[in-house]
Amino acid sequence: MRPSPTAQSEAKQRAAVLAFNTRLRSCRLCHRAGYLVEAASVPIARDPEPGAPVPRILLIGQAPGLRANLENVPFAGAAGEKLRLWFELGGIPREDFWRKIHFSAVTRCYPGRLPGARGDRVPSPAEQALCRPWLDDQFTVLKPAVVLLVGLLAIRTFLGRVPSLTAVVGTATFRDGVRYLPLPHPSGVSRWLNEAENVAAVGRAMGRLRS
């Protein structure tokens, strides 16, 4: 029996995403430019789950963290755990997380620690510019319906100079057929999540995934 047109187009899209990920994993532009000093910092690209349609929800963070880099899995560790809890509020059970969500970031390699601080270094504007074509290509290949912007860098990359997380978390922006939903970064480094009203705003944001 011949595959249905839907199955054919899903197979074509899966092949395009796999080819994109293969190209991305070979990128060393920032290493060659001297921005990434950690030789072990390589692009993280997760392939779609076998047997599942390519996700139409794209999650864009700032850049992979140390644990994600070590394990070659986006959002590994405690921040990923919290993210999965948030998605449960949006009706996506944790076991379906990788079947429903596709991962991206403003820059795709671990940038290293910020000297003298708890957190990771924010990728420089030059690194962001070098990595931007990957992000644009990912939109072309994936054609996402919903884009979750995690953290202020990702939010500002797409929505411009928003004044604060408080101004945008819980809101939705529609542009070119895509729904953008801003979120804070789920790591414990963010004090923004200590406020009850901010946690409620995250709940509203995730509720918009259901609508």
Ligand code: SF4
């Ligand atoms: S951050 Fe982006 S542009 Fe830079 S080396 Fe990694 S994948 Fe390439």
